[in-house]
Amino acid sequence: MPAYATNMRLKFPIVALVLEIITIILYAVFVDYDDGKGHGHGHSNETHPEEQNPMTLYPMFQDVHVMIFIGFGFLMTFLKKYGFSSVGVNLLLAAFGLQWGLLMQGFWHLDNGKIKVDIFKIINADFSTATVLISFGAVLGKTSPVQLLIMTILEITIFSINEHLVATVLEANDVGASMIIHAYGAYFGLAVSRVLYRPALRNGDKNEGSVYHSDMFAMIGTVFLWMFWPSFNSAIAEPGITQLTAVLNTYLSLAACVLSAYAISSLVEHKGKLDMVHVQNATLAGGVAVGTCADMNIGPYGAMLIGLLAGIISTLGFKYLNPILASSLGIHDTCGVHNLHGMPGILGGLAGIVAVALGKKEGQASMQAAALASSLGFALVGGAITGLIMKLPFWGQPPDQNCFDDSLYWEVPEDEGENEGNLAHTDHSTNKAEA
Amino acid sequence: MPAYATNMRLKFPIVALVLEIITIILYAVFVDYDDGKGHGHGHSNETHPEEQNPMTLYPMFQDVHVMIFIGFGFLMTFLKKYGFSSVGVNLLLAAFGLQWGLLMQGFWHLDNGKIKVDIFKIINADFSTATVLISFGAVLGKTSPVQLLIMTILEITIFSINEHLVATVLEANDVGASMIIHAYGAYFGLAVSRVLYRPALRNGDKNEGSVYHSDMFAMIGTVFLWMFWPSFNSAIAEPGITQLTAVLNTYLSLAACVLSAYAISSLVEHKGKLDMVHVQNATLAGGVAVGTCADMNIGPYGAMLIGLLAGIISTLGFKYLNPILASSLGIHDTCGVHNLHGMPGILGGLAGIVAVALGKKEGQASMQAAALASSLGFALVGGAITGLIMKLPFWGQPPDQNCFDDSLYWEVPEDEGENEGNLAHTDHSTNKAEA
């Protein structure tokens, strides 16, 4: 069974070290510190405050950093036996991805043949990893670390092309990246998931659920994402009132979104109970959906309406659409990224088209529409091709019966007692299907 | 049993959505971004740095934000079966409360008929939710989400009146809000708890305790509150040396408080052991008690003495006073907010009277005393009235036997194994008493 040669002993170290060494060589050739003497940053063609003080954006960077490593990492720990992989592989992919993203984005903006790194560029490098972490959510539990490193390289490379197209060629607005990160990351991941579809898991897996404490760990991720999302949407906004606007719109959109996500959760669940899946995810949809418009003069109530709508759409998606995607289209979406990033990302793109058409910010509605189409197109085509490459039989993909289980790729602590079976969440049976 | 009609399916979604929609309409009419052309902020009549750069206070805001959502949210997760409600309802109440607080506080400071939102105002909006989250601690486990939304509206509305009175009419000092947030929130919650008293729970409930990992989750809340408290007490202080003073006094008060809280915990407990209840809560009393004086020239050792005393009082309160409150006065205080916020808040108010009398800051000792009395008066009267409203039989209050148990209002994951009873913290029996 070569497809299930899940022993990572040689292939993972070789892939990881070779990638890192190639990256270091590229850094030696192309990357240098920003000495403050360059001009412009390419992404938004605006003057950035670090031209006065190179550390001005550092607190924003750290907020984004927390979202990437704690936020995404812990949000995915809800699975009962997959916490090590969620937070651990998240760290791996983001640590490699930010190095790769800095290169891929930097190649579009060389300065005397060099990428001059500053805080603005490492914020964007962190952003580029978000696309991968969103896609990771779609395939969580069904892929090997090596497959995911391959995905990281390809997804960030393609992201950088689309970002350049959207920001520099189309000159579209997307300050909070509803389109170029959220919609792109979600549909890329769904395309990968479609290609890697496993019919045997159609009816669900016994490990594909949470236990009480794994849901609590996931809430750490949710709350950090929720709190720092205003930084995500405003980090690269024009300084001053525009940046303040991006903060306030995101703050208010998220607040309104919580109310609608909870309300709809209670409305659709058994006896009006709240569902942690909705609380963990749909409360964040307001941050995604307000992204494109965040720095626009849409009014505080406009931001709140976007958040309200996003919370409703996202919760309904989790409840009704996710099962249909799996059963009818063969798209299994472990974390429901379609509901948190996909649909709200499209909503954000559509809101941006309307807002620009209404003159809330300079720009052309047609270019906004082209940016949304471009992001979805690159995502679906890029994701499908990436999925085919990930499907090659030598990347250590897990067999069906070992999905959603850390013990295939991790040393998992043995339960102390000899009692079998009655400590389900710490009894990690091992090695069932290793070839 | 209409009082126990705990099915939330219609009442919760209707209340939540109606409140949110009313709020959005009020925002459409009254709220706009601050364009930087207004003058003054009303709260402290001082020049704030955001008049130069609107983002100056943003890192302070994020620290306060973390205290509200992670700090309060996780601090209350110590109960073995009530973690979803603690962190989840905390998010719900704070998300709604900040929207409502911004309105209620803003109505006192209209600028051409508009509330002009800036970072200073969203810090204050976050602050207003702290009162609710403190009161939530007093009634934790004994109230429904709908009851708590009602409490949020009423408590923040009354808070805004008292805050206006204290800050603008009395011109009292309370930079860290020992009186207007901590004492107010605690006694408001205790008054509500008194009105909602349940004699059947007099002897404690089997679910009203912690398990090992729930105590660990609570420590996440404790430590984030402890670390960021200097930001809480200094966020709205006058920029420059005064703000630095508020940071330093709080930092040192909290450090001294840890030593006294641990020492007294060991002194009063069985065989000198430390008690997690004290560690989770009494270590924070120094931040509460130094609040009013935080920006005053009380000397570093003065701040440390306040912290030392607060740690002692708070720990002794948990050990000796809490049981008496419940047995003699019919006041059941789930999280011991009287010991963390109530008594230390009064201590802070008294310290402020003394410090102003000694000339450590401009002001009148009599106005400080009036501010303390006002805060306590509004809290007790407001809390009692709010409690009576919350007692109305159609808000879905939980029956006695389902208190302190998430499964009444939340979908709780089933334990994987079929073993009953021996996995207490993941075996969530459901629906026992739903009518």
Place this chain on the structure above:
Amino acid sequence: MPAYATNMRLKFPIVALVLEIITIILYAVFVDYDDGKGHGHGHSNETHPEEQNPMTLYPMFQDVHVMIFIGFGFLMTFLKKYGFSSVGVNLLLAAFGLQWGLLMQGFWHLDNGKIKVDIFKIINADFSTATVLISFGAVLGKTSPVQLLIMTILEITIFSINEHLVATVLEANDVGASMIIHAYGAYFGLAVSRVLYRPALRNGDKNEGSVYHSDMFAMIGTVFLWMFWPSFNSAIAEPGITQLTAVLNTYLSLAACVLSAYAISSLVEHKGKLDMVHVQNATLAGGVAVGTCADMNIGPYGAMLIGLLAGIISTLGFKYLNPILASSLGIHDTCGVHNLHGMPGILGGLAGIVAVALGKKEGQASMQAAALASSLGFALVGGAITGLIMKLPFWGQPPDQNCFDDSLYWEVPEDEGENEGNLAHTDHSTNKAEA
């Protein structure tokens, strides 16, 4: 058995309160707020930005604060039954240590007989506690809170002497403190551990391991340390481009380190699996090792090479060296601080010698070498003497059979059910060996 008189009821409260009261008296005599009129900070003889605005460094301070209290605190919670002690005693030691460190460091830089506190000084006070928390990792589970308070006083006092020697006398570079904090703290702790060696634990203790959720809690510590390490290494750097360089070098070193730590972990473990011990610790070695060079012009690729190497050394140390230290040298290192702080700290010191020799920053290679030797010398001699004092029989040291178990010093929640033995991680038997 006087050595096992572990009842803390009198000795702990007395020691803690007496230390705190002495500290407050010293603060009353020696400590005052910085009024901004002083000159210089002694540590690096450079102009610091807070001379314009005293709050400029505050976000950096908060990042460091999070590393000290959440980072170190949760990193050590990996043990199955020692989470209360890990995060709780971490809080105790750091809260006392920062007060003591501010005094010990401040005595070298009196201004009119006063220590003038500002943000720069409280960052350094937090730094001084890091040495203790590193050493705490070496002796985790084998010492009483009273012993650890004694260690805190002595270790910080000696640290302040060495720091003064390195920074002011030798004028060596160590911006990220590879030598004066990491190597010093690690070898100090190893020397203490050697003196306190327990032959009975040579073959490991049944409690000296993790369970699934304790490993998850530890990842909270790991990830916060990883994210905020750029702040640790740059907090006291010269403002401007130099500080930016320190951020970027640390960011890139840590990213490269993750790849090499994961790769080597997979290479050396059973069937190529990843090991949480390596992920929790070795991923951070890049932050330690790049510390001395962080603000030097070593090039982004230079920082990445240091990180790559640190991840390899650290992981190999955990796998192969730790068992040898215990079996051959009688040095039991609970958290493996030798691998995370010791060897990477020396690597950092060596890298600093080379970098200065190559002219990457002003300085003398010989002074760098002397700084490294001084740090190691003070650590080993100071640690050995401290260990002897800690070995005195009246500090409540735990007996061998109660090591790594919270229940000796903490009230631990009883398991709810009556089932014995089958819930190992919440069944905390008590009092076995208290004399």
